[in-house]
Amino acid sequence: MKKNVRMVLSLLVAAVLILGLVGCGTSEPTASTASAPATESGSENALEPYVIGAYMPITGTNSTWSFILERGQDLAIEEINANGGFNGHPVEIIRYDTTSSNEEAAKIAVRLVEVDKVDACLPSPMSNEIKASANTLNNAHIPTIVVGTSATLLSDANWDYVWRTALNTDFTMSAWESAFDEMGVKTVAIINSQEDVCVAVTQAMEELCAEKGIEIVAKESIDSADTDFTAPLANIVSAKPDLVCSYALEPGNVTVQLRRLGYDGLIIQRELPAANDFEIAGDDSRGWAFPSLYVTYTDINDCDIPYMRSFLEKYQAAYGELPEYEWVYRGYDAVMALWEASKIAGSNDKEAINEALSQVVCDGLGGTIDFTKSHEGYESFGSFVYEDGKFKEFNTWLSAGGYDAYKQND
Amino acid sequence: MLKFVTLFISATILGCTYGLISLSYSLIYKSSGMMAFVNPDLMTWGAFLGFTFYTLMGLPYPIAVLLTCVVMFCMGFAIQKGVVRNLIKRNVTPMYITLTMFAMGYILQNLSQLIFGSVPRKFDSIIPGLKIQLAGIQVQPEAIICVGVSLLIMALLQFFMNKTKLGTAMRAASMDPMAAESVGVDVSLISGLSWGLSTTVIAAAGILCGPIYSVSMVLGANLGAKAFAGAVLGGYGNMIGAIIGGLAMGFIETFVSGYISSDYKSLIAYIVLILFLFVKPTGIMNERAIQDV
Numbered sequence: 001m002k003k004n005v006r007m008v009l010s011l012l013v014a015a016v017l018i019l020g021l022v023g024c025g026t027s028e029p030t031a032s033t034a035s036a037p038a039t040e041s042g043s044e045n046a047l048e049p050y051v052i053g054a055y056m057p058i059t060g061t062n063s064t065w066s067f068i069l070e071r072g073q074d075l076a077i078e079e080i081n082a083n084g085g086f087n088g089h090p091v092e093i094i095r096y097d098t099t100s101s102n103e104e105a106a107k108i109a110v111r112l113v114e115v116d117k118v119d120a121c122l123p124s125p126m127s128n129e130i131k132a133s134a135n136t137l138n139n140a141h142i143p144t145i146v147v148g149t150s151a152t153l154l155s156d157a158n159w160d161y162v163w164r165t166a167l168n169t170d171f172t173m174s175a176w177e178s179a180f181d182e183m184g185v186k187t188v189a190i191i192n193s194q195e196d197v198c199v200a201v202t203q204a205m206e207e208l209c210a211e212k213g214i215e216i217v218a219k220e221s222i223d224s225a226d227t228d229f230t231a232p233l234a235n236i237v238s239a240k241p242d243l244v245c246s247y248a249l250e251p252g253n254v255t256v257q258l259r260r261l262g263y264d265g266l267i268i269q270r271e272l273p274a275a276n277d278f279e280i281a282g283d284d285s286r287g288w289a290f291p292s293l294y295v296t297y298t299d300i301n302d303c304d305i306p307y308m309r310s311f312l313e314k315y316q317a318a319y320g321e322l323p324e325y326e327w328v329y330r331g332y333d334a335v336m337a338l339w340e341a342s343k344i345a346g347s348n349d350k351e352a353i354n355e356a357l358s359q360v361v362c363d364g365l366g367g368t369i370d371f372t373k374s375h376e377g378y379e380s381f382g383s384f385v386y387e388d389g390k391f392k393e394f395n396t397w398l399s400a401g402g403y404d405a406y407k408q409n410d
Numbered sequence: 411m412l413k414f415v416t417l418f419i420s421a422t423i424l425g426c427t428y429g430l431i432s433l434s435y436s437l438i439y440k441s442s443g444m445m446a447f448v449n450p451d452l453m454t455w456g457a458f459l460g461f462t463f464y465t466l467m468g469l470p471y472p473i474a475v476l477l478t479c480v481v482m483f484c485m486g487f488a489i490q491k492g493v494v495r496n497l498i499k500r501n502v503t504p505m506y507i508t509l510t511m512f513a514m515g516y517i518l519q520n521l522s523q524l525i526f527g528s529v530p531r532k533f534d535s536i537i538p539g540l541k542i543q544l545a546g547i548q549v550q551p552e553a554i555i556c557v558g559v560s561l562l563i564m565a566l567l568q569f570f571m572n573k574t575k576l577g578t579a580m581r582a583a584s585m586d587p588m589a590a591e592s593v594g595v596d597v598s599l600i601s602g603l604s605w606g607l608s609t610t611v612i613a614a615a616g617i618l619c620g621p622i623y624s625v626s627m628v629l630g631a632n633l634g635a636k637a638f639a640g641a642v643l644g645g646y647g648n649m650i651g652a653i654i655g656g657l658a659m660g661f662i663e664t665f666v667s668g669y670i671s672s673d674y675k676s677l678i679a680y681i682v683l684i685l686f687l688f689v690k691p692t693g694i695m696n697e698r699a700i701q702d703v
Contacts, residue, residue: 227623230420231667
């Protein structure tokens with residue numbers, strides 16, 4: 001009896017170990033050729049696939065939303081393959097897990113170039129991982145589309161083969177230039193995570209404040225291993241700022257703790273917070289203001305943008321829900337911009353596609369993707385404030401006196 | 411003054427959270443001589459199970475706590491029997507068992523991602539609508555419960571380990587397994603029970619912290635390092651020391667962050683730990699067990 005119990009326990013542990021290994025970050029790629037186009041006879045297409053390499057943090061501390069980025073890419077590939085692929089070639093995607101490690105991202109980029117010999121690449125959305133790896137792709141002349149938002153991502157390196165279909169956070173400062181004047185903002189406090197994208201947007205805000213003569217009365221940083229932010233937030237609250245800029249990777253908990261300390265003013269976010277941040281913050285998310293290319297929807301009927309609505313219908317059909325975070329849009333846009341370039345090039349040659357990318361002007365989920373002026377696909381965006389459970393257009397809300405309820409220092 | 415009070419309250423809550431995790435480290439060490447670096451990830455599991463039973467399934471909180479503790483006790487028991495015991499039987503050195511604990515931690519973290527997902531989730535309040543004002547700041551009722559439960563568990567464990575037959579058997583099994591067996595102690599069973607008990611304590615930490623910090627796959631990992639430092643500072647293996655060490659880490663971190671800079675809070679906390687160990691290697695409570703490793 002005792003032996004049997006031991007055997008069962010051992011088997012259970014072995015099962016746990018095996019399951020764990022399945023879930024662990026792996027350097028083995030996963031490939032997908034969702035709905036490859038068929039020939040006229042209906043047999044499999046004999047043409048060589050167009051291979052896109054992708055990598056992202058599927059496991060580890062930054063893995064929260066990678067699955068939704070994957071979904072965006074997969075939906076785009078499915079749509080492309082159903083419409084003839086890249087100049088008749090079916091699209092295949094090879095994915096790797098960076099395990100939230102910059103070093104792993106750098107190694108994966110080498111593997112994509114040397115072993116997988118990919119035709120194009122969609123790197124990690126994490127700016128740190130892009131910086132660690134994109135040089136390899138650029139040197140190998142691989143057309144690469146990034147979706148990280150860090151301001152310094154493209155400006156720090158002159159990469160000819162790297163393009164972006166996400167919003168550079170530097171551009172978003174223009175949203176606040178006139179708004180700060182209209183709100184009469186004299187003092188600001190900033191709390192930021194130490195990830196590259198958050199540091200970059202903090203610097204941009206500091207520059208804006210310096211330019212406008214706005215005093216930064218408190219500046220606090222937190223790291224990804226923090227769970228309790230009371231001390232830095234207490235410094236912020238005691239400095240009595242007119243408003244707070246919260247540039248944290250996951251702003252839900254920061255907001256809850258900030259509100260608990262008695263701050264009930266406007267909180268500026270660097271981008272649209274994720275659905276779970278709204279869930280965690282609950283009522284405390286009132287007064288979140290953010291620049292964004294997109295908003296998320298809880299009901300498909302709330303969307304009146306035809307191109308977006310069509311995407312949401314496809315997403316809902318495939319996954320039975322609406323996307324909770326904007327990374328899905330970024331994933332979709334990156335693949336579609338690449339497809340547009342292949343159509344302009346008329347060939348799948350890497351140099352031809354990269355050249356064609358500079359001519360891309362196409363519909364994206366965040367508006368028009370336009371690479372004709374620079375490697376930045378999006379330069380215009382909207383600003384929103386979240387109040388009463390709804391996203392409101394920021395300037396309209398401001399003009400209607402919405403800010404009065406959030407004023408801190410009269 | 412308000413800032414000081416705010417920081418004091420916050421440091422107490424954070425310190426007790428660290429203390430609860432430190433208790434589980436100390437309990438395992440005291441009862442089986444192991445460094446259980448898998449504990450932070452077991453805490454994550456406790457939080458996710460509590461979230462599943464309470465928030466998702468809508469069970470009453472006490473039932474959710476009970477179910478979580480039962481499941482986690484079995485999990486701890488199974489880890490000891492299936493992994494630790496098997497390694498000991500194969501004469502694997504303690505160092506390699508410690509490394510195995512790290513591996514188990516990664517496995518559990520990835521498993522939690524696989525099963526519960528990678529998105530942080532809101533753990534519903536235990537007492538919805540109740541807002542407590544302490545010295546002008548709003549404190550979650552769960553935070554006060556966390557402080558109370560930490561102190562209660564500390565007292566119970568201290569009593570259990572030193573004043574009960576089972577606790578004495580656990581300490582005996584850790585100090586000299588062969589001698590313990592010769593006087594009729596079932597070392598294998600006792601070790602399994604001590605792991606189960608430790609895992610139950612860490613599960614309690616998870617289910618109490620969930621409503622305060624929300625639940626994510628890195629919840630335990632984020633708190634675990636400081637909690638381990640707290641256990642060492644207090645005297646590794648000592649129950650009272652675990653809480654005192656946890657509180658010390660919470661206070662250093664919070665007050666450095668509040669009055670010096672949040673950039674240096676971890677730096678200064680760990681420097682204080684090292685300097686303190688230079689002066690008093692056995693920790694605040696003069697626990698000699700750490701010297702045996």
